[in-house]
Amino acid sequence: MDKTFIRDLKVHAVIGVYDFERKHAQPLSFDIEMTSDLTGAAQSDDLNQAINYAAVSQDVIDLTKSLKPLLIERLADAVATMILEKYQPQSVTIRISKPDAVPAAAAVGVEITRSNRSIIS
């Protein structure tokens, strides 16, 4: 399946369970993969037929800055739901890294995959 991807999208946002994390924004990095058939965009050469990765990036930044979640899992799920509903890929995989959370680690975080079927109930 074809993919549109965003790699290492950097966002500063409030996230975390501890008091000190609620007082200051911290860096996050997103890797996002969206599967869809890209044949229509390729044949038409029309951005409207594609998943606009610049628009997705801005929506991810805006949602992340406004949500201020405790858990990175909640953020990942909210971002996946927004992308599925607004951009209609067949599936989306979101990996979010918190590079400053555990000093001994290069980064910690989560990766989730959601498909359009999984949000239809």
Ligand SMILES: Nc1nc2c(c(=O)[nH]1)N=C([C@H](O)[C@@H](O)CO)CN2
């Ligand atoms: N699975 C998770 N574990 C932890 C999270 C999280 O969001 N998901 N968050 C924290 C703290 O906020 C941490 O980032 C501070 O070091 C701990 N574990």
